[in-house]
Amino acid sequence: MKTLRYFVALLSALCMTAATAADTGFRISIRLPWLIAPSAPPPVAPQAGPRTLVLYDAPPGQTFTKLGMAYAIMMRNLLGHFDSQVDMVPVHDYVTGQVNNYDATFYLGAYYDNQVPPAFLADVTTTTKTVVWFKYNLWQIAWNPAYDFQNRFGFGFSGLRGLNALPSAANPAPGFFDTITYKSLPFVKYYDYAGGAVAADPDVGIVAVTDTQKATTLVPMSNPKTSETAPYIVRAGNFWYVADLPFSYIGPRDRYLVLTDLLHDMLGVNHATSHKAMVRLEDVGAMVSVSAMKSLTNYLYQRRIPFSIATIPYYADPLGTYNGGVPMFVPMSQASNLKTSLNYALARGGEIVMHGYTHQYSNMRNKYTGVSGDDYEFWNIVDNTPVMEDSLAWALSRYQAGLQELSSNGYTATAWETPHYHGSALASKAAAQTFAKTYQRVVYFTADQPNFNAPVAKDFGVGQIFPYPIKSDYYGQRVLPESLGNIEYDISSIDPTSNYNYTWQDIVTNAQYVKTVRDGYASFFFHPFWLEPALGVPGLADFKKVIQGISNLGFTWTVPSQIN
Numbered sequence: 001m002k003t004l005r006y007f008v009a010l011l012s013a014l015c016m017t018a019a020t021a022a023d024t025g026f027r028i029s030i031r032l033p034w035l036i037a038p039s040a041p042p043p044v045a046p047q048a049g050p051r052t053l054v055l056y057d058a059p060p061g062q063t064f065t066k067l068g069m070a071y072a073i074m075m076r077n078l079l080g081h082f083d084s085q086v087d088m089v090p091v092h093d094y095v096t097g098q099v100n101n102y103d104a105t106f107y108l109g110a111y112y113d114n115q116v117p118p119a120f121l122a123d124v125t126t127t128t129k130t131v132v133w134f135k136y137n138l139w140q141i142a143w144n145p146a147y148d149f150q151n152r153f154g155f156g157f158s159g160l161r162g163l164n165a166l167p168s169a170a171n172p173a174p175g176f177f178d179t180i181t182y183k184s185l186p187f188v189k190y191y192d193y194a195g196g197a198v199a200a201d202p203d204v205g206i207v208a209v210t211d212t213q214k215a216t217t218l219v220p221m222s223n224p225k226t227s228e229t230a231p232y233i234v235r236a237g238n239f240w241y242v243a244d245l246p247f248s249y250i251g252p253r254d255r256y257l258v259l260t261d262l263l264h265d266m267l268g269v270n271h272a273t274s275h276k277a278m279v280r281l282e283d284v285g286a287m288v289s290v291s292a293m294k295s296l297t298n299y300l301y302q303r304r305i306p307f308s309i310a311t312i313p314y315y316a317d318p319l320g321t322y323n324g325g326v327p328m329f330v331p332m333s334q335a336s337n338l339k340t341s342l343n344y345a346l347a348r349g350g351e352i353v354m355h356g357y358t359h360q361y362s363n364m365r366n367k368y369t370g371v372s373g374d375d376y377e378f379w380n381i382v383d384n385t386p387v388m389e390d391s392l393a394w395a396l397s398r399y400q401a402g403l404q405e406l407s408s409n410g411y412t413a414t415a416w417e418t419p420h421y422h423g424s425a426l427a428s429k430a431a432a433q434t435f436a437k438t439y440q441r442v443v444y445f446t447a448d449q450p451n452f453n454a455p456v457a458k459d460f461g462v463g464q465i466f467p468y469p470i471k472s473d474y475y476g477q478r479v480l481p482e483s484l485g486n487i488e489y490d491i492s493s494i495d496p497t498s499n500y501n502y503t504w505q506d507i508v509t510n511a512q513y514v515k516t517v518r519d520g521y522a523s524f525f526f527h528p529f530w531l532e533p534a535l536g537v538p539g540l541a542d543f544k545k546v547i548q549g550i551s552n553l554g555f556t557w558t559v560p561s562q563i564n
Contacts, residue, residue, distance in 0.1 A: 049083030050103035050267050055120070057111035057136075058090035065457040066446040068110040073444045073474045074247045074462060075106055078260060080470040080479075082269045094120045099127045104267055109136030110245055116140050124239065125152055132240040132266055136160075138205055153236035154214025155207050162202045164225055167193045175225025176202035177243075180232050180255040182219050183516040187258055190249035201248040206230050207241060219258055233262065240266060250465060252484055252510040260467050261517040271519045276563075277511075277555035278523040279547065280308045280353065280417075280439070282486065283373040284342075286315035286335035287322075292531035293341035295540055301348035303547065306559040308439070309345055310355035310417050310525065311338070312372050313405035318363040319370045332405040339409065351559050353439050354413035357402035361387055368497070378423035379443075384452065386424040395423075395430035403434075415439040415480060415560040421463070425450075425475065432476035437560050439480040441465050442473065467520040469563060480560055484510040484524035487546070489537045504542040508549035515553060522555045 054075050056068035069088070076086045089098075091107060096119040099105045107120070114137060121141045124131050125148075142149040142157035150156040165174040172193040180187040191200040207230070209215045214236050221232035221243060232255070234241045242259070250256040264270050281296060300307050315330035317323055332338065342352065360366065360375040367381045368374045378395060380387045399416070406413055416435035418427070425448040431438055443463045450459035470479040484507050492499035511522035524546065530539030551557075 049085060050269065051101070052079050052084045052086050052267070053098065053102040053105040054079075054086060054088045055091040055094060055105065055107045056088065057109065057114040058092065059111055059114050061456050062111070063456055063458060064111060066460055068108055069446050070444070070460040070462045071108050071110050071245055071247045073446070074464050075108065077442075077444070077464060077466070077470055077473045077479075078263060079267075080472045081466075081468050082263070082267055083471055084267070091116055091120065097123065099123045099129050099131060102129060104130035104132065106132045106134070108134050108245060109138070110134075112136050121147060125149070128238060130238050130240070130266060130268075132242065134242045135203070135205055135245045138207075138241065150210055152214075153239055154211030155209045155231075155234050155236060155241070158206045158208065160203050161206050161223075161230075162204075163198075164223070167198060175223060176200075177204045177221045177223045177228070177230065177232075178202070179224055180219060180221045180258055182255075182258045182261075185513060185516060187255040187513070188251075188253055189244070189255055190251060199249070201244065204230070204232075204243040205241070207234055207243070209234065218262070221255075233258070247462070247464075252465065253513045256465075257467055257513060257517055257520075261520070264518060273518045275515055275519075275553075275555045276521050276558045277550050278308070278439075278480070278482075278521060278558060278560075279305065280310050280482070280523075280525040281345075281350075282310045282525040282527045283312065283355065283359070284309050284338065284528065285312035285359070285372050286330040286332075286338050287373075288337050288341055288528060289532065290337050290340050290344075292528040294344055295531055296526070296528055296543065297341075297345045297348050297350060299540070299544060300350075300547070303551075304349070305547065305557045306349040306351070306562070307345075307557075308351050308353045308414070308559050309342065311342065311352045311406070311411075311413070312355050312357075312359045313402045314358050315372045316358040316360055317369075317371045318360075319365070321369040321371050332409045332411075342411065349559075351561055352406065352411055352413045353415045353417050353560065354399075354402050354406065354435075355417045356419040357398040357405075359419045375419070376422055377419040378427040379420075381420075381422065386426070386449065390424050390426055390449075392426050392430050392433075395427040396434060399430060399434040418442070424448075428475040428477060432478075436478065437480055437563070438477045439482065439560050441482055442475075442477070442479060444474055467514050467517045469521075480523075480563055481521045482523045482525060483514050483521055486525045486527065487530065487539070487542055489530065489535070489539075491535055491537065494535065504545040504549070507546045508553070511550050511553055511555065515555075522550045522553070524550075 054072045056072040058065055058068050072088045079086050094117045116137050138157050141147050163174050163176045178189040216235050217231040218235055219233040220229055222229045232243050246256040246259045313332050317328040320326040356377045359372045361377050366375040415437040416431050417440045421441040422443050425445045443461050445461045446459045466481040467483050473479050488500050488502040490499050490501045507524050514520040526543050
């Protein structure tokens with residue numbers, strides 16, 4: 001039986017930077033009535049998306065010089081949902097009048113007291129175009145009498161607030177403005193304290209509306225330990241202020257979702273309310289249980305829910321980890337369990353997503369067993385570097401090898417999913433050249449060959465969750481979202497690395513949060529191995545509860561092939 005690997009989507013998507021300091025295979029031959037799309041409306045000529053400028057701090061010669069760029073990449077990705085033409089520019093390269101060439105400008109204040117060019121400060125006070133300012137350095141305009149900021153915009157800036165006190169063993173969580181209320185739900189800012197180190201980004205800018213005719217608090221935040229409240233997002237005509245940078249330490253119930261929804265208003269692109277859901281059966285390879293796959297398929301088919309299957313085309317166990325020390329390789333032509341499962345699912349509403357070529361790398365443990373489904377394929381997670389062969393050509397060759405395994409056995413993939421969501425920059429660029437759609441979360445880097453240990457201007461890698469499709473991301477990928485995570489059980493008595501519980505209730509609660517995004521997707525995945533009787537967990541029952549819970553929230557089920 002395949003060893004279970006602890007992979008928690010919630011935690012894998014956290015942006016753990018140092019910011020705090022601190023498929024259809026065969027096209028379905030049976031035309032199921034509930035899968036037939038309605039007649040398409042007449043084509044509508046596409047409209048150009050908004051032109052946007054993303055300005056970010058990049059003070060030269062500093063350890064965190066590239067952190068602002070990492071956040072700018074994340075903002076640029078979200079703007080890809082709106083067909084936006086995006087320019088990313090270090091704020092120190094801003095030139096007079098530049099904001100007037102764009103529909104909206106976003107300034108990401110990521111570096112404390114980085115000097116903002118006077119040209120930009122002056123233009124902020126005179127432009128009629130949208131400007132959104134995040135977190136730091138607002139004081140350079142708000143406290144300078146020359147700009148008459150408070151009188152012009154109707155709110156004032158008083159300063160920064162972080163943790164209420166220094167954390168300690170006796171008081172590990174002293175509190176901060178960690179709760180952002182939006183559409184009646186309490187969104188969170190992540191916080192953890194362990195081993196004397198804080199993993200969080202607690203700083204916020206404190207502002208107060210002084211003229212309600214000019215400024216409005218759109219979203220409030222609160223400090224539960226002190227019972228204080230303050231504005232989180234303020235709008236004054238075409239000028240917006242966001243009290244923090246909602247790209248650090250993001251998760252499925254994070255204040256990041258508030259931004260993803262309000263971007264519609266900031267850009268003036270008000271997509272229609274639409275709530276879709278997707279479910280993906282994960283890590284389906286040569287050793288998959290036919291019984292488990294049939295049970296899951298039957299339930300989804302009975303509910304008339306289309307689904308996708310994250311398929312690993314070629315099974316590799318080069319170290320013989322699960323084969324008594326004898327290397328074992330299973331091409332798709334010999335993978336009878338896999339093909340039986342796929343054929344059964346494809347006739348009942350399933351489609352294939354290619355999930356790696358082998359979903360492991362070479363003959364090493366990367367980082368677990370070296371076996372397909374367990375390990376990383378397009379990133380050396382042991383050394384936290386690209387793999388030795390990393391290049392566009394190498395990644396393309398693996399994609400083509402996987403597609404050939406599928407096609408030679410009669411299957412077609414509708415999308416791509418990177419193993420463990422973690423591939424190199426070049427692997428992601430190659431995916432954009434190979435697949436029309438990807439279906440995943442993504443890790444982004446500030447260089448194609450990142451140096452995380454540079455004494456100055458070190459590189460950063462940041463993971464990003466999307467609540468809606470991104471038409472083109474930083475690497476050129478069309479990204480379909482997985483926004484909710486996956487069920488996990490603590491079975492550490494069987495597998496020490498599977499020691500975490502993430503319940504069906506957690507997934508459904510995440511869906512409640514993503515529904516606050518007007519066109520948000522409730523998208524999750526599930527490992528068929530949780531149906532194995534030897535594990536003693538209620539896998540099928542909990543899977544059904546997730547499906548029922550998301551359906552009860554009013555989401556409509558779809559699959560990658562149905563998303564334009």
